Amino acid sequence: MTDPLLKVRGLKIGATIYPPGEKPRDIEIVHGVDFDLAPGKVLGLIGESGAGKSTIGLSSMAYGRGGVEITGGEVWVNGRDILKSRLRDVRALRGGEVTYVSQSAAASFNPAKKIMEQVIEAAVGHGKFSRRDAEERAVGLFRKLGLPEPETIGNRYPHQVSGGQLQRCMTALALCPEPDLVVFDEPTTALDVTTQIDVLAAIKEAIRDTGVAALYITHDLAVVAQVSDDIMVLRMGETVEYGPVDQIINAPQQDYTRALVSVRSIRHEEKSPGTDPVLRVGSVTARYKGTAFDVLHDVNVELHPGQTLAVVGESGSGKSTLARVITGLLPPSEGQIDFAGRVLSPDLKGRSIEDLRELQMIYQMADVAMNPRQTVGTIIGRPLEFYFGLRGAEKQKRIKELLDEIEMGDGFIDRYPAELSGGQKQRVCIARALAAKPRMIICDEVTSALDPLVADGILKLLLELQKIEDVAYLFITHDLATVRAIADSIAVMHRGKVVRYGPKSKVLAPPFDDYTDLLLSSVPEMKLGWLEDVIANRRMESAGN
Amino acid sequence: MRIPLAALIGLFFTALYFLMAIFAPLIAPYGMAEIVGDVWEPSSSRFLLGTDSIGRDLLSRMIYGGRTTIWIATMATALSFITGSVLAFLAAVTGGWVDQALSRFVDLIMSIPSLIFALVVLSVMPVTVTVLIVVMGLLDATRVYRLARAVAVDITVMDYVEAARLRGEKTMWIIFREILPNALSPLIAEMGLRFIFMVLFVSTLSFLGLGVQPPQADWGGIVKENKEGIVYGIPAALVPAFAIATLAISVNLVADWILNRTTSLKGGRG
Numbered sequence: 122m123t124d125p126l127l128k129v130r131g132l133k134i135g136a137t138i139y140p141p142g143e144k145p146r147d148i149e150i151v152h153g154v155d156f157d158l159a160p161g162k163v164l165g166l167i168g169e170s171g172a173g174k175s176t177i178g179l180s181s182m183a184y185g186r187g188g189v190e191i192t193g194g195e196v197w198v199n200g201r202d203i204l205k206s207r208l209r210d211v212r213a214l215r216g217g218e219v220t221y222v223s224q225s226a227a228a229s230f231n232p233a234k235k236i237m238e239q240v241i242e243a244a245v246g247h248g249k250f251s252r253r254d255a256e257e258r259a260v261g262l263f264r265k266l267g268l269p270e271p272e273t274i275g276n277r278y279p280h281q282v283s284g285g286q287l288q289r290c291m292t293a294l295a296l297c298p299e300p301d302l303v304v305f306d307e308p309t310t311a312l313d314v315t316t317q318i319d320v321l322a323a324i325k326e327a328i329r330d331t332g333v334a335a336l337y338i339t340h341d342l343a344v345v346a347q348v349s350d351d352i353m354v355l356r357m358g359e360t361v362e363y364g365p366v367d368q369i370i371n372a373p374q375q376d377y378t379r380a381l382v383s384v385r386s387i388r389h390e391e392k393s394p395g396t397d398p399v400l401r402v403g404s405v406t407a408r409y410k411g412t413a414f415d416v417l418h419d420v421n422v423e424l425h426p427g428q429t430l431a432v433v434g435e436s437g438s439g440k441s442t443l444a445r446v447i448t449g450l451l452p453p454s455e456g457q458i459d460f461a462g463r464v465l466s467p468d469l470k471g472r473s474i475e476d477l478r479e480l481q482m483i484y485q486m487a488d489v490a491m492n493p494r495q496t497v498g499t500i501i502g503r504p505l506e507f508y509f510g511l512r513g514a515e516k517q518k519r520i521k522e523l524l525d526e527i528e529m530g531d532g533f534i535d536r537y538p539a540e541l542s543g544g545q546k547q548r549v550c551i552a553r554a555l556a557a558k559p560r561m562i563i564c565d566e567v568t569s570a571l572d573p574l575v576a577d578g579i580l581k582l583l584l585e586l587q588k589i590e591d592v593a594y595l596f597i598t599h600d601l602a603t604v605r606a607i608a609d610s611i612a613v614m615h616r617g618k619v620v621r622y623g624p625k626s627k628v629l630a631p632p633f634d635d636y637t638d639l640l641l642s643s644v645p646e647m648k649l650g651w652l653e654d655v656i657a658n659r660r661m662e663s664a665g666n
Numbered sequence: 667m668r669i670p671l672a673a674l675i676g677l678f679f680t681a682l683y684f685l686m687a688i689f690a691p692l693i694a695p696y697g698m699a700e701i702v703g704d705v706w707e708p709s710s711s712r713f714l715l716g717t718d719s720i721g722r723d724l725l726s727r728m729i730y731g732g733r734t735t736i737w738i739a740t741m742a743t744a745l746s747f748i749t750g751s752v753l754a755f756l757a758a759v760t761g762g763w764v765d766q767a768l769s770r771f772v773d774l775i776m777s778i779p780s781l782i783f784a785l786v787v788l789s790v791m792p793v794t795v796t797v798l799i800v801v802m803g804l805l806d807a808t809r810v811y812r813l814a815r816a817v818a819v820d821i822t823v824m825d826y827v828e829a830a831r832l833r834g835e836k837t838m839w840i841i842f843r844e845i846l847p848n849a850l851s852p853l854i855a856e857m858g859l860r861f862i863f864m865v866l867f868v869s870t871l872s873f874l875g876l877g878v879q880p881p882q883a884d885w886g887g888i889v890k891e892n893k894e895g896i897v898y899g900i901p902a903a904l905v906p907a908f909a910i911a912t913l914a915i916s917v918n919l920v921a922d923w924i925l926n927r928t929t930s931l932k933g934g935r936g
Contacts, residue, residue: 448832469831477834490825494847507833553829 133193165349169572216243220295230279237275244298285316343645405456434614481554485566487546498534544575676919731883739864745803750810758818858921
């Protein structure tokens with residue numbers, strides 16, 4: 122066996138935290154991690170937020186981000202312990218031997234400089250290539266990564282290319298200095314599912330062709346299964362399981378890994394639609410003030426009492442705009458909305474208190490959906506007070522009932538949102554919506570900001586509450602796995618139009634229209650070789666056309 | 667909780683000046699306008715800080731002067747914050763033409779240097795303490811408006827404000843329950859700074875003769891009355907100048923400390 126390119130032994134990483142109202146203190150966030158990476162191999166680091174995966178990734182460049190410090194262990198790159206190296210040698214390593222691809226390309230590129238200048242900067246700066254050679258190399262990488270107009274795309278500014286293209290430019294940037302190791306830190310997480318698959322395929326191909334080794338960091342096991350040779354599952358700074366990808370996916374040894382592999386295993390039987398829908402969106406067309414472009418075009422959907430309508434689409438498809446139209450924040454230019462047998466005023470101001478009470482909303486970012494200066498009790502109590510005039514002991518009793526319903530005890534009443542975890546925050550938002558005893562709740566991407574296991578818990582809770590409270594959900598999401606788990610009917614949106622609509626069993630069964638097919642086939646599956654299959658299928662189809 | 671040294675120093679001097687202002691008649695050894703000695707007597711056991719240009723006790727003048735200056739500055743600050751921030755929150759929450767009209771009007775006022783504006787207004791109005799407070803407070807409200815609107819606009823786009831709107835809450839509830847608590851810490855820090863500007867503003871006006879009218883004492887006025895003495899090496903004019911400077915610094919130290927403390931409170935930002 123060849124010597125490993127990267128050898129990490131007993132890596133310990135600490136950080137200083139600043140708890141509110143207390144003295145800052147030092148904590149350990151990574152507790153002794155070991156792994157090896159041979160030249161040309163890909164190791165996937167996977168875990169929830171806070172598992173320490175990005176921190177470990179950056180330690181291979183001997184770098185600690187924002188108050189994070191490597192406190193112990195050894196990191197050997199190409200036979201040198203870089204934690205003991207002088208800063209000058211580490212500088213030669215960073216951006217030369219080891220390079221980094223971050224999650225948000227849009228935030229990482231300098232908007233004032235052309236792409237080419239930034240792609241070749243490290244290669245030229247480290248003296249590895251002359252300017253001309255580096256540019257030539259960059260064009261070759263652009264071509265390899267499937268970017269349009271590879272000869273000239275480097276002359277554009279970052280805002281002149283799409284998000285997926287920019288992420289590929291960043292991969293080119295990382296590969297340009299001919300590194301031995303690239304750290305990919307969630308490179309596709311911020312992308313739409315149909316874009317993600319292209320970027321993923323491009324990254325995989327580039328890794329194979331250049332023979333570079335890679336650390337691939339992500340929270341999505343299905344994604345990492347497509348690109349890695351080995352996988353390391355991390356939780357709270359410790360290794361849960363470490364092994365070849367085949368073993369982790371097909372024969373996980375640890376409970377935690379098993380839970381990750383079987384995530385989204387919720388099964389929900391589709392209910393047959395009743396007679397009177399609680400919500401009917403009739404031929405709604407809408408545009409934002411001052412634009413000449415319809416964000417929604419002739420949208421017709423229905424939602425039946427106690428059921429879930431999933432609205433699926435990529436960013437920009439108009440699904441959140443649909444929610445704004447239904448809530449009255451954006452009056453439609455045409456069409457009308459019937460709710461519980463009455464016509465809703467297009468404008469929020471024209472709606473009765475009863476209209477507002479029966480139509481509640483839960484947001485994607487629970488952090489900003491709750492006033493940070495109000496306690497959980499105030500947040501849940503306000504709708505009770507506002508709609509039902511509950512006061513004092515009666516109100517407290519109802520708050521406790523609601524906290525029980527969301528599986529949080531009454532010990533949370535006096536807590537502030539900042540003292541809750543992501544999942545708990547979202548639960549409080551659910552309780553706030555339920556407090557109004559609504560007929561219908563609009564759930565706008567309520568699980569997309571959460572870790573998979575936490576998101577699963579929220580979905581289960583929502584299904585459970587639907588049975589108890591008989592509330593209908595309009596569930597907006599880009600995640601088809603979520604849709605499969607909870608929907609009764611589905612509307613697929615693309616560029617402001619509903620391209621496919623009906624009961625779940627029909628929408629998810631062939632024959633598909635082109636867009637739905639693309640969308641469905643782009644969702645990563647927890648299966649080895651899935652990426653190759655999809656790409657091969659698409660090539661065949663496009664050759665056939 | 668430990669209070670940092672800088673904040674302690676600030677708190678001590680701020681409290682000292684405010685207590686002096688409140689209990690002026692009890693502390694001052696002589697009356698405010700009482701002529702008790704010779705012109706510009708040096709400091710002695712009878713007159714701790716000496717006497718002023720017409721033989722009044724400088725310490726008594728300083729104590730009464732502080733009372734006037736601090737009173738005017740405090741009231742003007744309060745007025746500017748109440749008007750400025752309520753209008754700003756209203757503009758941010760309502761948006762549309764209300765926001766446009768208010769903001770452009772504020773721009774208009776701000777385009778005229780406030781000292782010149784105040785001098786013009788005060789030269790045609792009877793100069794009383796109330797008029798001074800109103801003129802200074804309203805002029806400074808434009809600055810508070812700018813800051814408060816910027817802060818509030820950031821808050822109104824938050825989902826919790828949208829949630830409150832969708833619940834059907836009235837504008838006043840949104841302003842006072844959703845926005846105000848979250849806008850408080852930058853506003854409190856600004857309040858310290860604005861108070862200092864008010865002290866400087868009223869002192870400047872008095873020095874120019876359009877502020878507090880003699881024989882009533884105020885720090886700017888005491889500088890004006892005694893400025894000729896500098897030529898003869900008599901330091902009487904430096905005493906109020908020193909008082910203004912120390913008050914400014916100590917209030918600043920307190921404001922800094924409050925800002926740090928409130929942001930690390932439960933549910934604070936950052």
